[in-house]
Amino acid sequence: MIKVSGLSKSFEEKTVLQNISTTFEPGKTNLIIGRSGSGKTVLLKCILGLFEPDSGKIMYDDRDLTTMRQKERKMLRREIGMVFQGGALFDSLTVEENVRFPLDMFTNFSGKEKLKRVNFCLDHVNITNANHMFPSEISGGMKKRVAIARAIALNPKYLFCDEPNSGLDPETSTLIDNLIHDLTKEFNMTTIINTHDMNSVIEIGDSVLFIHKGEKCWEGTKKEILNSGNQVLEDFIFANKLYAQMKKGQIH
Amino acid sequence: MNILYHVGRYFWMLGKVFSKPERHKMYGRQLFHEIDALGLNSIGIVVIISLFIGGILTIQLAYNLMNPLYPKTLIGLGTRDTLILEFSSTIIGLILAGKIGSNITSEIGSMKVTEQIDSLDVMGVNSASYLILPKIVAVVFIMPFLVILSIFFGLVGGLVVGPLAGVVTVPDYIDGIRYFFIPYYVTFTLVKSVFFGFLIASVPAYYGYFVTGGALEVGKASTKAVVNTNILILLFDLILTRLLLT
Numbered sequence: 001m002i003k004v005s006g007l008s009k010s011f012e013e014k015t016v017l018q019n020i021s022t023t024f025e026p027g028k029t030n031l032i033i034g035r036s037g038s039g040k041t042v043l044l045k046c047i048l049g050l051f052e053p054d055s056g057k058i059m060y061d062d063r064d065l066t067t068m069r070q071k072e073r074k075m076l077r078r079e080i081g082m083v084f085q086g087g088a089l090f091d092s093l094t095v096e097e098n099v100r101f102p103l104d105m106f107t108n109f110s111g112k113e114k115l116k117r118v119n120f121c122l123d124h125v126n127i128t129n130a131n132h133m134f135p136s137e138i139s140g141g142m143k144k145r146v147a148i149a150r151a152i153a154l155n156p157k158y159l160f161c162d163e164p165n166s167g168l169d170p171e172t173s174t175l176i177d178n179l180i181h182d183l184t185k186e187f188n189m190t191t192i193i194n195t196h197d198m199n200s201v202i203e204i205g206d207s208v209l210f211i212h213k214g215e216k217c218w219e220g221t222k223k224e225i226l227n228s229g230n231q232v233l234e235d236f237i238f239a240n241k242l243y244a245q246m247k248k249g250q251i252h
Numbered sequence: 253m254n255i256l257y258h259v260g261r262y263f264w265m266l267g268k269v270f271s272k273p274e275r276h277k278m279y280g281r282q283l284f285h286e287i288d289a290l291g292l293n294s295i296g297i298v299v300i301i302s303l304f305i306g307g308i309l310t311i312q313l314a315y316n317l318m319n320p321l322y323p324k325t326l327i328g329l330g331t332r333d334t335l336i337l338e339f340s341s342t343i344i345g346l347i348l349a350g351k352i353g354s355n356i357t358s359e360i361g362s363m364k365v366t367e368q369i370d371s372l373d374v375m376g377v378n379s380a381s382y383l384i385l386p387k388i389v390a391v392v393f394i395m396p397f398l399v400i401l402s403i404f405f406g407l408v409g410g411l412v413v414g415p416l417a418g419v420v421t422v423p424d425y426i427d428g429i430r431y432f433f434i435p436y437y438v439t440f441t442l443v444k445s446v447f448f449g450f451l452i453a454s455v456p457a458y459y460g461y462f463v464t465g466g467a468l469e470v471g472k473a474s475t476k477a478v479v480n481t482n483i484l485i486l487l488f489d490l491i492l493t494r495l496l497l498t
């Protein structure tokens with residue numbers, strides 16, 4: 001579980017996040033949604049420790065990230081998997097080497113054990129016969145799946161995804177969404193996904209946090225989101241006519 | 253103030269670079285890769301440039317020593333000492349600042365803008381150390397060898413071009429390069445090459461590591477890195493010459 005309380009962050013004069021408090025539960029896909037520039041990525045980077053918040057607490061179970069020493073943070077990071085927007089695979093390494101990288105860095109597994117784990121992770125994301133290909137030789141959807149495989153290689157307790165289906169076709173997007181959802185359930189991870197894709201919300205939004213102008217505007221589940229009664233959220237969702245029709249019951 | 257900011261951040265980065273590595277084995281693997289990519293791949297250009305420099309130096313020295321009172325052996329001696337004291341270390345340093353420096357900035361810069369460095373940080377890997385330390389060690393290690401190679405091929409260039417141009421005979425040239433040899437000059441040039449190697453790897457790495465934006469910014473950072481590394485090489489050349497040769 002990750003619990004954020006009273007989190008604020010400014011860059012020089014500009015306040016980007018203001019007094020955000022929320023809880024991200026394990027075994028659930030927790031989505032952070034909002035317009036571009038609303039502060040979603042800054043919130044995610046604060047939770048990850050890539051940005052230092054101005055105030056507030058970030059609790060990983062019973063450990064407060066904001067008061068941790070550098071060494072403790074490093075240890076915590078071994079429990080974290082992250083899928084970046086573009087995949088962030090290492091260009092100079094093959095698919096297999098990319099997934100093996102955290103194992104090489106942080107485990108004492110033998111070569112055989114590492115290969116077994118790599119193949120296990122790649123199987124889970126439905127990647128076969130691509131072990132020796134380089135990132136430049138695979139498609140965008142495959143890159144995302146390899147990034148997910150790398151993120152789960154160390155069996156993390158916490159999984160973060162920054163817009164995991166941006167730039168993908170609807171079919172691949174759904175596939176990635178379902179993959180993350182299934183892995184979250186299977187490994188009981190605390191998963192936080194940063195997205196502005198409403199399809200993801202409807203598909204896998206076990207818990208949804210809506211950020212608007214750096215503030216928490218609404219929180220609920222995918223079932224509640226179409227009837228939230230929150231005007232700002234409705235303006236965001238129903239900018240897409242498809243969801244407006246869904247709400248009216250014209251689409252089931 | 254801007255210079256102070258960059259100097260401060262450069263040393264802060266070096267602090268991170270020289271902190272304890274997570275796993276020595278992984279760094280060792282990176283080191284061999286960098287020696288190959290940055291050092292061994294530069295041998296070709298070093299040989300070509302050195303051959304030309306040696307040849308040109310020999311002709312120019314012969315032109316300046318046309319007075320029949322000067323012995324012809326001075327041409328070989330002058331070529332040798334100029335190559336050892338200045339050209340092989342400084343010119344090769346400047347050339348490699350362009351070749352290796354732009355390579356380092358664009359590689360690290362591209363990793364930065366595609367979030368690969370963030371990815372390392374999130375994993376708990378010291379990205380500065382993992383990416384930059386093997387490059388610095390590789391270039392510092394390989395530079396003295398490249399300089400020795402450059403001196404040798406510079407002398408060969410003079411040996412080939414001098415007699416072909418008719419400005420010096422082979423025996424006179426060889427007598428010249430063997431005459432009044434001062435071994436300390438080699439020590440001096442090797443010390444310089446170590447300093448230059450450090451600058452060639454660390455300054456471009458700094459520009460790549462802190463780049464923000466996209467491909468355009470990476471290109472600009474590469475240019476800045478090469479220009480500033482060249483200036484620093486010349487500055488350190490002056491300082492080291494003043495300190496070690498007087």
